[in-house]
Amino acid sequence: MADKLVADKHLRYILNLMAEKKKESFESVVMDHLRMNGAYWGLTTLSLLDKLGSVSEDEVVSWVMTCQHESGGFAGNTGHDPHVLYTLSAVQILALFDKLNILDVEKVSNYIAGLQNEDGSFSGDIWGEVDTRFSYIAICCLSILKCLDKINVKKAVDYIVSCKNLDGGFGCSPGAESHAGQIFCCVGALAITGNLHRVDKDLLGWWLCERQDYESGGLNGRPEKLPDVCYSWWVLSSLIMIDRVHWIEKAKLVKFILDSQDMDNGGISDRPSYTVDIFHTYFGVAGLSLLEYPGVKTIDPAYALPVHVINRILFTK
């Protein structure tokens, strides 16, 4: 049983992942296409542990820029096609390093704005998959770039609200089942656009607080599913944005996250004694940040970037 966050071990775990390795595992090659996401998860974790200086900013930034397409969107890795998923991660990474100024903001924002559909929804790329995840991405990204007026915000918000379910949660499209990941996206998008009054906070708050497993203290993503560290972010940040986080037992959740660490090799897994990965390492640390764990910087629950980064960007006129 773990009683503390082994930050140094996690630091080493992340730095190893980011460095070029001669020996590649099958697991890492199979995730090649989402390296941009992986970089965002790793770098944001470093930033929360106040260790962003451990990586070479120039190396990271120049690699990020090689992933930009002529359309303005970013790919998951060099050579892949552009998609909003990786465009947001790229912009978030640049924000971490305070390097948004190297972007051709017009180009990136036009790429995203061009993906808004008639009904206010967003496609992920030119192939037309629609999902509220992409609504969140568009709104989050354009807000960071201060270009939110390039899209029809009212229609975007109305589309998101049309995905609200009778249990107070949100799904990926109208009529789709509530899921903590989608809820984070919808609540986050509504938060960023100043529309949280369109959320039934008490109804959703109760649905969210019932994600906590009595035994382990972990959170699941929807009813009758297993707890998973990544929901420490999706559920927790949603609860915080609607001011209902006091409805869960925080100490028990801290314990669940700490118990999911690999105390020897670093990294955090989906639940205790399972395989670690960068995804769960980030969500575990981000969750601890939201739980005010000492030694972890505060993360913004809507933009999923450190608060000092977001305040710096949005409070500068």
Add this chain to the structure above:
Amino acid sequence: MHGRPRKASNPEEEAASAAKAVKLRSLQSQFMKNHHDKIYTEEAIELSMKLLEINPEAYTAWNYRKLAVEDSLSRIESDPNLVNSILDEELRVVESALRQNFKSYGAWHHRKWVLSKGHSSIENELKLLDKFQRLDSRNFHAWNYRRFVVELTNRSEQDELHYTDDMINNNFSNYSAWHNRSVLLSSLLAQNADGFMPNERIPDEYDLVHSAIFTDPDDQSGWFYHLWLLDQTLNVETPLLTSSWPSHGSTINLSGAGCLNGSSSKFTTFCSESGSFPLILYFDQAVGGVSSSTVTIDSELKGNEDLVWEPISYKNSQVSCVWVTHLKYVSSDPCEYKVKIRVGNSPGIVSSRGHNFRAPYEFVFTAHVHDTVKDSQEGIVSWTDGFDIWDAKSMDLNSLITLDQLQAEIDFKWRQEAIDSEVECFGILSDSKIGNLTLARLLMAREAMLSDDAVKGVRYEEILQLYNDLMALDSSHYQYYKDEHSVAFLHKVTSSSESLSRHLFRYRGMNNLVCLRLNNLSLSRIASVEKLLFVQMLDLSHNELRSTEGLEAMQLLSCLNLSHNKIRSFSALDSLRHVKQLKVLDVSDNHIGKHSVDTTRYLCSSPLSNSEWSQDDVGRQNPGLVTKYWDAYFVLRDLKLKQLDIAGNEISGNEFSSFVLQVVPKLVWLDGQKLGN
């Protein structure tokens, strides 16, 4: 990335993995070359299939296949057999990819893309879906795909409802099926489709969901469905007026900014420098369209044509439960005026779900305008001295407005019967959490439907006890039950004039303001505000409040005491920005500045939530402090406070105090000290 037990790697496994990795790398780089060079030969296409079979998440390969299909289609001159065989192959590739990972977004989207080209039979797709449902009945990709297919083929909602019947009868622990049922049923009910009248259907659904809840009370699958049924039972679609200020049959005293000539009156006194008083309408749900044409005012008070009505809500919103306008009066014309308000004079008041306000509702009050006699004193307001007990028997609590309108509903009876029946059923589950919680909710619902004051208030003890039991039974959710307890407690306090009057006082120091004392009651949540619109001074000190959510409707509030609560930041006080009368605010001895996480960060209008920010001198001269104390800055600059107490918070200190003085230049008293100029 999920569900793999941790084990130490051994060299054999590592070597095998490395070999697989090399193969995959080679496949990937060959594929990339084909993609960038736009090579769509049979060989190249097959290579992409091999890649997707190993890694269905390689999204660029799905894009490539779409391009390859479009390229092939452009060459075959629309021979339907050839088209079909090309598209069939795509469906086969998707199926094989889904076998690898049936949660692959890329695979499911590719299938939709193929189908939108007008291909494949519905039986095939539904068969495929049945296969996946059997593997995992909670696979939301499959359910979403089912919805997509249903829409393409115009399958009826009734048929799909039967499908959920089958799924639920097979296994009640299928939240996905209950969810889909709720979507279909609410649509059928809204259409008033044949056989879908709420008064018949809802009781049947209660029976159905009982099977889920009573078989295994710990299984959450039916909980939220039951809560939805309760909402359908309670909530009338047509918006209703809940309360108003001034209320029907009341008398109010109006004067200028000075003190009234005469001793304490039993009516509410409102003094205004601007010569206007608020008229507040509180609806049971958010509505839009309240204006001078939909709400008419009939009175001899001059200068009140074309009044502007404002929704009390977040900046973006055109809808609200609470609407306010301001009626002018001239204190040099002392007189008694009858004022008649007609809400819904013409159609236009509409709920956010598109339902019109019920037939016009009229109410009348008397405004007694007085002469101003003395100059107003700007003494410090005390929360401990200068109070008289106040007999509120003349107060009309307006609890009957909604009820009158509700009872006029034709189908009020089935609602009461349904609640009574549920109360009886759930009395049995008294040792389970969901049993107690549902019973508490049902009893609260029943209270709202009772009109007899004598009976009302009696069952609140039972409700409060249930929440106390739940705090012990399910301690992880202690704070949730605590909040519900506070709500029930406040409903009890405001359930009759008699119980409310025990908390009502008059403050001599400010024209006998009506003061409500709700201190030292362990309140963690504010409620019943619709019954408290007349309150001008509110003492909520020594409680457990985290925010002022709900207080925005209290448009008459001029003094508020929140000392010794659990307020963590100024952002938690955002709702007070709507309370334009507020002059005196005490937030001393709270937790402001103590926590690094701000849980009301996005519930406060600011640039973080893309609210317009008009720069002022303070912002220009102190950008660092504005960022550091952003929420105090945005909240305080919208208030016109004369008296503020902030001591006893971690944020307190010279730096913060001097910042406050810049943001609120007209402040007269800070932490009990008179400010010199």
